[in-house]
Amino acid sequence: MVKAILICAALAAASLTGCAGLSADVHTAHATDAAAALQGERTYALERMPSQDASADHPQFESLLRDVLAKRGFAETPGKSARYLLSVAYDTRPAAIGVDVKDCAPGDCGHQPGAPFALFGGPAYRHALTLRFFERTTGQEVYKVSAVSSDRDADPLHAAPALVKSALAQLPFAAPADWHVKLREDKTSxxxxxxxVKPLQP
Incomplete structure (x- = not known):
């Protein structure tokens, strides 16, 4: 029993310490079919929530988004002339990762809240980014994508580049709704x- 716990804990810890490289899980939703989402004129305006105006982190998230969206053929324009309004939400919180007392295979360890992961390098954190595209004229949400990753850094800006790259790795993502994005950090930059970019297996 103890051996099973240690094996599962070590596997989970390794995935958070970078042995498996950077990665994120992505979930998408479309108001229309995937092929029709975000077709036509690709202009957008960023919409902020009141709490984001006072956030020191938010401008850096927006800067990352602008850079990647430009590479995907999207142009930022004034709000009244943009086709889409883009809403951005993100958060970082302690990850409720645990281990199971039964035998487990890699990637299939059960999750019990409050497991002592400080023994394996400190607490884990879950980072999430959600992007929502709305038709400006109708207010209809036409595309939503969320990216989630875990690591041992509580700073949301540390996770931001990987989350943005993952969420926009395909724009739009086609069916299925769930994908796994693997990344590699450039050693120079x-x-x-x-x-x-691979679909998650059911």
Whole structure:
């Protein structure tokens, strides 16, 4: 029993310490079919929530988004002339990662809240980014994508480049709704680059 716990804990710890490289899980939703989402004129305006105006982190998230969106053929324009309004939400919180007392296979360890992961390098954190595209004229949400990753850094800006690259690795993502994005950090610039984008197995 103890051996099973230690094996599962070590596997989970390794995935958070970078042995497996950078990665994120992505979930998408479309108001229309995937092929029709975000077709036509690709202009957008960023919409802030009141709490984001006072955030020191938010301008850096927006800067990252602008850079990647430009590479995907999107142009930022004034709000009244943009086709889409883009809403950005993100958070970082302690990850409720645990271990199971039964035998487990890699990647299939059970999750019990409050496991002592400080023994394996400190607490884990879950980072999440959600982007929502709305038609400006109708207010209809036409595309939503969320990216989630875990590591041992509580700073949301540390995770931001990988989250943004993952969420926008394909724009839009086609069916299925859930994907796994693997990234590799450039040794010179430190900027993560997408290595592979694969659908998650059910």
């Amino acid at each position: 430190g900027v993560p680059d997408v290595v592979s």
